[in-house]
Amino acid sequence: MEAIGVWVFQKEIIKLLLITGFLYLGMIHPLRQHIEEIIDLTDDEFEFVLSHFEPIKKRKHQYLVQEGEFVKKEYWILKGCVKSYFLDDNGKEHILRFAMEHWWITDYESFVKQTPSKIYIDCLENCELLYISFENRDKLTAQMHKMERFWSKKSKFGRIALQNRILSLLKNSAKERYDLLLEQYPKLFQRVPKKLIASYLGVSRETLSRLDS
Amino acid sequence: MEAIGVWVFQKEIIKLLLITGFLYLGMIHPLRQHIEEIIDLTDDEFEFVLSHFEPIKKRKHQYLVQEGEFVKKEYWILKGCVKSYFLDDNGKEHILRFAMEHWWITDYESFVKQTPSKIYIDCLENCELLYISFENRDKLTAQMHKMERFWSKKSKFGRIALQNRILSLLKNSAKERYDLLLEQYPKLFQRVPKKLIASYLGVSRETLSRLDS
DNA sequence: CTAAAATGGTGACATACGTCCTTACCCACA
DNA sequence: TGTGGGTAAGGACGTATGTCACCATTTTAG
Numbered sequence: 172m173e174a175i176g177v178w179v180f181q182k183e184i185i186k187l188l189l190i191t192g193f194l195y196l197g198m199i200h201p202l203r204q205h206i207e208e209i210i211d212l213t214d215d216e217f218e219f220v221l222s223h224f225e226p227i228k229k230r231k232h233q234y235l236v237q238e239g240e241f242v243k244k245e246y247w248i249l250k251g252c253v254k255s256y257f258l259d260d261n262g263k264e265h266i267l268r269f270a271m272e273h274w275w276i277t278d279y280e281s282f283v284k285q286t287p288s289k290i291y292i293d294c295l296e297n298c299e300l301l302y303i304s305f306e307n308r309d310k311l312t313a314q315m316h317k318m319e320r321f322w323s324k325k326s327k328f329g330r331i332a333l334q335n336r337i338l339s340l341l342k343n344s345a346k347e348r349y350d351l352l353l354e355q356y357p358k359l360f361q362r363v364p365k366k367l368i369a370s371y372l373g374v375s376r377e378t379l380s381r382l383d384s
Numbered sequence: 385m386e387a388i389g390v391w392v393f394q395k396e397i398i399k400l401l402l403i404t405g406f407l408y409l410g411m412i413h414p415l416r417q418h419i420e421e422i423i424d425l426t427d428d429e430f431e432f433v434l435s436h437f438e439p440i441k442k443r444k445h446q447y448l449v450q451e452g453e454f455v456k457k458e459y460w461i462l463k464g465c466v467k468s469y470f471l472d473d474n475g476k477e478h479i480l481r482f483a484m485e486h487w488w489i490t491d492y493e494s495f496v497k498q499t500p501s502k503i504y505i506d507c508l509e510n511c512e513l514l515y516i517s518f519e520n521r522d523k524l525t526a527q528m529h530k531m532e533r534f535w536s537k538k539s540k541f542g543r544i545a546l547q548n549r550i551l552s553l554l555k556n557s558a559k560e561r562y563d564l565l566l567e568q569y570p571k572l573f574q575r576v577p578k579k580l581i582a583s584y585l586g587v588s589r590e591t592l593s594r595l596d597s
Numbered sequence: 598c599t600a601a602a603a604t605g606g607t608g609a610c611a612t613a614c615g616t617c618c619t620t621a622c623c624c625a626c627a
Numbered sequence: 628t629g630t631g632g633g634t635a636a637g638g639a640c641g642t643a644t645g646t647c648a649c650c651a652t653t654t655t656a657g
Contacts, residue, residue: 257551257555259555263555265551265554265555267547267550267551267554279540279543279544279547280544280547280548283540283541283544284544289551316529319532319536322536323532323535323536323539326536326539326540326543327492327496327539328496329543330492330539330542330543330546331492331493331496331497333543333546333547333550334480334492334493334546335493336550337480337546337549337550337553338470338478338480338502340550340553340586341478341480341586342470342472342476342478344643345643345644364603364604364605365604365605366603366604366605370554373553373554374644374645375644375645375646376604376605376606377605377606377607377644377645377646377647378643378644378645379605380605380606380607381606381607381644557613558613558614577633577634577635578634578635579634579635587614587615588614588615588616589634589635590614590615590616590617590635590636590637591613591614591615593635593636593637594614594636594637
């Protein structure tokens with residue numbers, strides 16, 4: 172009995188290692204693939220990068236970030252889907268953005284300025300994540316200029332995406348924004364409730380459900 | 385007569401040098417002040433940085449960026465005020481942002497991705513600017529890690545500002561957005577026409593003029 | 598398995614906002 | 628001195644969207 176218990180335990184460990192990518196049998200680690208879309212890495216360099224991350228699992232409805240908290244981690248999603256949002260004075264929820272597999276997420280305002288967070292991030296599904304702490308990110312960028320370039324580029328692209336969202340909020344009608352989102356992220360509509368999509372688009376749930384016509 | 389002409393010409397040059405900060409008599413160059421809010425520079429380092437910039441003057445209504453153009457410069461405003469905006473399918477103008485003294489401006493999307501610009505930037509007043517070319521910015525960041533840190537930080541703060549604008553577009557009414565803008569940039573209301581403020585806030589000119597009540 | 602909660606569609610109604618219009622004002626320039 | 632362009636205010640009207648209410652399903656949690 173004892174022996175079987177240990178075996179099951181080991182299997183769980185191996186499974187976890189596989190999922191989080193710390194043991195990849197002949198496959199390229201998804202984080203490496205992701206980073207190499209922008210910069211090239213040797214095996215050793217990737218090992219070094221990865222050693223600054225920790226794996227973590229979260230269940231649906233669990234928080235990654237809560238309002239008032241000092242955010243000290245940036246997350247990279249291996250599996251699952253999360254929402255980042257804030258509550259207005261009436262307690263109404265407004266979606267800032269969603270994030271899915273291979274997206275980065277954190278509260279950058281709190282992360283960069285080291286101020287208490289104004290937002291929440293929580294899991295819409297059970298999630299498997301890698302996170303890097305503020306300190307490790309600093310260390311890594313200081314020791315590895317390539318990674319500073321990587322994050323710098325990511326930051327620039329993130330900024331452009333935000334600008335385009337503002338552009339869309341200013342110029343497009345609710346219906347147009349709906350169509351654009353559906354075109355760009357069709358998967359999203361199968362994974363997250365419509366009322367969250369409505370909140371992301373800045374319209375009421377009722378209005379959204381009347382847009383299809 | 386000839387001599388006087390030369391003298392007037394020299395005076396103009398000196399004036400230009402003074403204005404653009406290439407000749408600062410015992411004063412700290414405003415660009416240096418600006419950069420040193422984030423990183424420290426020695427005299428030589430600042431000289432080196434400045435040598436990558438060029439001064440330029442633009443009159444009211446002149447363009448810095450036009451739609452369809454490949455943007456190869458980033459501008460820093462010494463004096464004046466500009467708007468960045470785009471035109472929708474109906475030719476309606478939507479203000480992305482304003483920029484005034486000591487602000488950076490360009491079309492980052494075109495600048496970073498090297499794609500044709502979707503936006504216009506033009507002068508609301510006569511402007512005095514410094515610009516840095518794409519190539520010089522690359523050179524400078526490659527040779528001077530400090531400046532890469534500077535721009536990286538700027539980029540992060542820019543991103544946070546954009547996120548907060550989205551936040552505001554989602555949660556605040558037109559009236560609230562108006563009050564917030566008035567509180568944050570009271571100068572703007574003395575310098576730019578109300579119809580542009582309306583466009584920035586995402587409401588019609590008529591609606592804006594009715595908000596005061 | 599069942600009860601409770603969340604989701605999603607729709608109707609009735611109120612209202613904020615856009616659109617179109619006229620009027621008035623200021624100021625640069627002929 | 629007049630004239631035209633840019634700016635701003637406000638009236639009239641239509642429409643898109645929010646709000647509240649109700650109900651039918653589906654999903655979740657105990």
